Structure formats: C-alpha cells, structure tokens
Amino acid sequence: xxxxxxxxxxxLKGDKAQKKVICNKLRQSNLNPALRxxxxxxxxxxxxxxxxxxxxxxxxxxxxxxxxIENVRTDVKILHYNLLMNKSYREKIRTxxxxxFSSEYSNTIKILKDVATKNxxxxxxxxxxxxxxxxxxxxxxxxxxGLALKYSKFSFDNSEVLRLNWETKx
Numbered sequence: 001x002x003x004x005x006x007x008x009x010x011x012l013k014g015d016k017a018q019k020k021v022i023c024n025k026l027r028q029s030n031l032n033p034a035l036r037x038x039x040x041x042x043x044x045x046x047x048x049x050x051x052x053x054x055x056x057x058x059x060x061x062x063x064x065x066x067x068x069i070e071n072v073r074t075d076v077k078i079l080h081y082n083l084l085m086n087k088s089y090r091e092k093i094r095t096x097x098x099x100x101f102s103s104e105y106s107n108t109i110k111i112l113k114d115v116a117t118k119n120x121x122x123x124x125x126x127x128x129x130x131x132x133x134x135x136x137x138x139x140x141x142x143x144x145x146g147l148a149l150k151y152s153k154f155s156f157d158n159s160e161v162l163r164l165n166w167e168t169k170x
Contacts, residue, residue, distance in 0.1 A: 003029070004057055007064060008082065012089050016068075023061075023068040031065055038147065039063045042127055043073040044169035045146030050123040051077045051097065052148060053115050055130040081130070084111050097122070109133050116141070116151035124151045146170065 003026045010019035039062035046052050054060040060080045066072040077097060083089045085108060090101050100118040105111045112134045116124040125148040126135065135142065135149065142149040143158040146165040150158070 004061055007061060008080070011064070011080070012083055012086060014092065019064070020068050023065045026061055027065045027069050031062055035062045036066070039066050040072065041170045042147040043067075043076055045148035045165055046073070046076045046125045047123050047145075047150075049075050049077075050125050051079060051099075051115070051119075052125045052127060053079045053081065053112060053130060054127045055081050056127075059127045059129045079115060081108050081112055084108070084115070109137075113137060120153055125149060126151065 003022055006022045007019060007026065010016075010022060035058055039059065042052070042059060043063060043066060052063070054063065060078065063078055067074050067076070067078070079093065084093075085105065087104075090111075093099055094101060099115070099122065101111065101114055102118075105114075109131065112126075112130060116126075116138060125145070126138075126142065128147055128149070130149075138151060141151055141153055143152060143156065143161075144150075145158060145161050146169075
C-alpha cells in the first residue's frame with residue numbers, strides 16, 4: 001500500500017528517479033504475472049503516442065512498472081484519475097501534453113469525461129476499470145480496441161484493430 005502511495009506521490013512531483021525506485025520495489029514485491037499481462041495488453045491496446053486514462057491500482061501501477069522499469073510503451077501517457085483531481089498536476093499535464101481542462105472540478109466524473117471531450121484532437125483511451133458512470137456517458141463515442149476503449153467522435157470499424165491487436169500484440 002505504501003509503495004502505491006509513494007509511486008503516486010513521485011508521479012505527482014515529477015520525480016522520475018524516485019518513481020523508478022518505487023516501481024522497482026513494486027515489481028519485486030507485488031506484481032503478479034496476471035497483473036503484468038493485463039497491464040501489457042492494456043498498453044498494447046493504445047495507439048502510438050496515445051493517452052490512457054486509468055482508474056484503479058490494478059491497472060495503473062503495473063502499467064507504471066512496465067513503462068518505468070521495462071521500458072514498455074513509454075510513448076503512452078498514463079493519466080490516473082486520483083492525480084487528475086490535483087490542480088497542479090493538471091497544470092503540468094496541460095503544459096506537457098497540450099490538454100484542455102476546466103479551471104475547477106468538484107468530482108472525478110466530470111474531469112474524466114473532459115479528458116476526452118475537451119481534447120478531441122488527441123488519441124484518448126480509457127482503461128476498462130474506469131467508472132461505469134463515465135463510460136456510460138461516453139458510450140456512443142467509445143470503441144473497444146482490446147483492453148482499452150478509444151474515444152472518437154468519428155465512427156470507425158474497430159474490428160480490424162481488435163484482430164490485429166489479438167493476433168500480433170497481445
């Protein structure tokens with residue numbers, strides 16, 4: 001539990017060196033093979049330079065371990081819902097990724113929706129663990145690409161993406 005909080009803290013502070021130390025400890029102490037495989041397949045469900053919104057411990061931390069320690073899909077930017085509620089973190093993300101947000105948020109549902117709806121020109125994906133309340137509101141614009149859901153205002157045939165992911169990436 002402490003490692004989870006420390007990983008989040010160092011991500012919030014932008015301290016990559018200390019985050020790497022904690023991710024290594026997580027890998028050694030807590031990353032079972034099933035969670036690693038789930039995290040890997042989730043990352044592989046996201047297109048190049050995509051943004052993945054994660055929600056829980058079982059998807060966020062194993063993904064951070066894969067990216068930080070094993071250099072898997074470091075092109076994908078992970079946005080963890082808890083951190084998005086922090087205004088200074090949102091400012092950092094706004095600058096780093098050129099994302100748009102409202103100035104204030106009173107709940108996570110609105111901010112999780114805004115990641116996609118206020119940034120339609122960005123490749124935004126949601127992990128399957130994101131709150132059903134958010135996914136329900138975005139349902140008509142979400143497309144399954146494997147273990148992630150792509151937000152798109154333009155419909156597309158995701159069956160080819162699913163087939164390619166299943167046959168070549170997972």
